[in-house]
Structure formats: C-alpha cells, structure tokens
Amino acid sequence: MGTTQLESVPEPKYWHLKTVLSEALDSEFAVGEILPNERELAARFGVARATLRQALEQLELEGRLQRRRGVGTTVAPPRMGVDVGTGGQVWPGTADDGWQPVDCDLAQPPAAVAEALETGRDEPVHVVRRSRVTHGQTVAAELLYVPQSSVPELSAIDAPSGAARARAVLRELQRRELESQDRSVELGSARADDAKELDRLPGAPVLVVTTRFVAEGRTAALSVATYRADTCRLTFGATGDVEIHHGPERQAS
C-alpha cells in the first residue's frame, strides 16, 4: 500500500504538541522571551485552547515555561540548584543559608504534626514561619514546629510574636545538642498561604521537605518546608552545580 503509517499509534495531541514546543524552545527561543499568547498558539497548531494548555501545563511542570496571569508565558531559565541539608546535621537558623525568620506564634499544630512531635493533642507549640530567598526569589516557605518543652528557657516577655520572637525561639533551640535529623521529600500542592508567599497560584506543585530534629532521644522540632517545584532542583551533598538539563539555552536580549 502507498499509505504512510499515520497515527497507527494514536499519540495524544497534547503529547505531540509538547514535544514540538519543547524542541522549539530549545532552538528558537531565548530564556525570558515571551511566547505568543495561548489563543494564537492554539490557532497556529490547529487545536483547541484547552489542548494547547494541557501541553503548556506539562512544560511548566518540567520547569521549561513560566506562566503568569495578565502577563503571558515566558521561557523559564534552568532550574536553580537549592542546597538542602547543608553540612548534614545542624539546627535551623545556624548557617547563613538564605532562610529569613518571618514571624512566630503559639498555636495548636495539625494532628499529624502533633503525633510526630509526641506532644499532647491539644498542646500548643511554637510555630516559626520562615522564608528562603535565593537569587532574589522566594523559593521556599517553611513552618517550623517547636514544642514548648524544647525551648524551656524562652522568656515570654522578649516578644509576644513577630520576627523577633522567631529569632528568639531559634536561638534557644540552638543551645541544645542535636543528636540526629532525618528528612523526607514528597510532591504536594501549595496551600493558599504558601502559594501567595511563593508568588504562585494555590495548588501549584511544590516539593515538601520534612525534617525531624532529634535531641535527647525526642523529636525536638519538626520543619515542613515547601519549595517551588517549577523553579527548584533540591541538591544534597557537597556541590550543587551538576547540571542535568535539556538542550541549548540562550539569554533574552
């Protein structure tokens, strides 16, 4: 037969689109460049806008694109390597690692956190909020849960709340001896408050890094940090400059 094998394996349109766009990004666009808008791209490829969006969503998930409402779709720079677990075993706030205390108050933690901290169900704990800024961008938001028993000498008079109190809690925590820590990473979606801090929409994909700090045989603190999954590559160990990435990258003029 003279027929070429058309769609004998019906690859989804959005998948094929994604491939085509991905190659175009490598060869025809520079980092920071603005793509044509969705309606035009859809028309150009002869698909419905929803289908085009499905392809764009995937590319954004992979960190190739950045979309902003009211602005447009731009070509994203390669993901930045963000070091997690500097030097292995240190209390939070010890190193100058880009974490900035935001505020702190006393609140009842979620049930799952209370369980990990081995505190009573209704016992309030210190909740320290911090945000991490790298290369001028907020890449992570953290909630650090510290049981009152972990910082017994904290004076309530110092500051009732706010960044000053956050620093005080961290300072008291660092006076204890850190036995060990363990960490886990999983995929999540940004809660409304985290999303705002990270300059993303609610539900945006994030990498949730949970760290448990152990001192004197007990969980002395629990950190839940949410990193922007689109722009961050979490690195562990010495050098964080390994670049495993797609093709050529140029800079927008």
Add this chain to the structure above:
Amino acid sequence: MGTTQLESVPEPKYWHLKTVLSEALDSEFAVGEILPNERELAARFGVARATLRQALEQLELEGRLQRRRGVGTTVAPPRMGVDVGTGGQVWPGTADDGWQPVDCDLAQPPAAVAEALETGRDEPVHVVRRSRVTHGQTVAAELLYVPQSSVPELSAIDAPSGAARARAVLRELQRRELESQDRSVELGSARADDAKELDRLPGAPVLVVTTRFVAEGRTAALSVATYRADTCRLTFGATGDVEIHHGPERQAS
C-alpha cells in the same frame, strides 16, 4: 443587611470541590474503596465533568487518589517511604535495596549526561537499566550511565547485553573506590518508557533523583532514577517511618 457573604472571595469551584472531597475521603471512605464514577460525581456536585476532573487531578497529585482507565478511581493508601541514599556512600547494587538489574547496552548518552560524565560527545557509555520494587510495586525506574573507562576490565565476552551484563557492569564498578557522591531531586514528568514500567500514563509526575558517583576525582557513574511521585515519599537518613499525613485512614473491607 440580611445577605450572607456569598462568594465575596470567589474561590475556584475545583478548589472548593477538592477540599470537600478531601474531607469526605478522610471521614467516609476506606483505603482501596472505589469512588463513584466521574460523571456521577460531577452530577452530584452540580459541576461539569472537566471541573470535577481538575479536583481529582490535584488529589491524585497529592497521593490521595489513584485513577485507572477502565477501572475507576480508588482511595490511595498513604505514601510509602522509600529510602534513598542508604548508608550514605555506596556504589549502586551493593546493598539489597530492592533494585533489580533489567538490562544493559552500549549507547550514546544524552548531551547533558555526556557533559556531566566528562566523556567525549559521541563516545558510547554503558547504560544499565534497573527497576526498584518495594512492597510488590515498581516504584522507580533508573538509567545508570557508566563510561567505559570506569569499568576497564569488563570483558566483552561475558554477555553482550541483558541482565547478566548489567550485573557484570555493577560488579566491576564496585571494585573501584568510591570517593563521594552527590544527589539532587527535582520534579519531572515520566517519559513514555518509564511510564510503562511504572504502570502510569506518559507525563505522570515523577521525582527525578540524579546521583553522581565520584571516584579518583572523576565522575565514574551517573544515575538518573525516576520515582512515582504519587505513591512515594523519598526518605533520607536513618529511619524512614516518619508519617506526616492527613487525617484518619481506614482499611477497605
């Protein structure tokens, strides 16, 4: 005024839906239970099917649901903790960690990999494929790139390819002294082949763990492992049984 504050902050429908469903999952459904189908759920909530699907997608991303074409939507068990980086610094294949060699052949690596390996552009390297099985489920697929210079004594006669050769490459690799290794984690989407191995659709969200093995000052091997993001929580360090999770969970009868 007698008006209640209706939608003064117009929260998206799918977002609200997600919240409602999430609570229902906690209180009214058991792990493994099958939800009503999408058309019925959409009708029940009075939304279009696409909107309902947007909520389900998010819940699946968070590991709360599992959807299978032709079958239905089921309540997912809590994510399993998968240890990454057992004992810190060991060659792949040393520990009994659930990794199984699949096959191996000589191929030209992607440009980015060749760069990290510091091999010549067109120089073929050993590509070992392995898959990791935990609790009876394939949770990860790996491509391990090993330059020929890292396993100089590998005899070509042993086996031309296949699992036997994969084991041979690993064995030779383990004879060298491992200096250090560094690792990074980022979000990706499954390529077609990985997706098949992981029993997911192409484009499914995965956690990509890249490990660089250093021996004699050079990158002796590079591992790119893709983990199912929906079912896995990657753990680092001693105990991997910290459970930071949502509400109550029951078991399906």
Add this chain to the structure above:
DNA sequence: TAGTGGTCTAGACCACGTT
C-alpha cells in the same frame, strides 16, 4: 459489550497586570 477514565472541542466569562 458495558463501563471507566483519557482526550478533545468551541465556545463563554472571570481575575489580574499593564498601559
């Protein structure tokens, strides 16, 4: 063959940032 989730369409309106 029946029922499920996956893909796709062609519209509409809304929220947001810029001008």
Add this chain to the structure above:
DNA sequence: ACGTGGTCTAGACCACTAT
C-alpha cells in the same frame, strides 16, 4: 481599557479493563 492566563461548561469520541 485591553490583553493575558485561569476557570468553567456541555457536549463528543476514544482507549482500556472487566465481564
């Protein structure tokens, strides 16, 4: 005010799994 991406609808058909 305008243009962007974000949300939503009401359909249609397809691919897969189980019976």
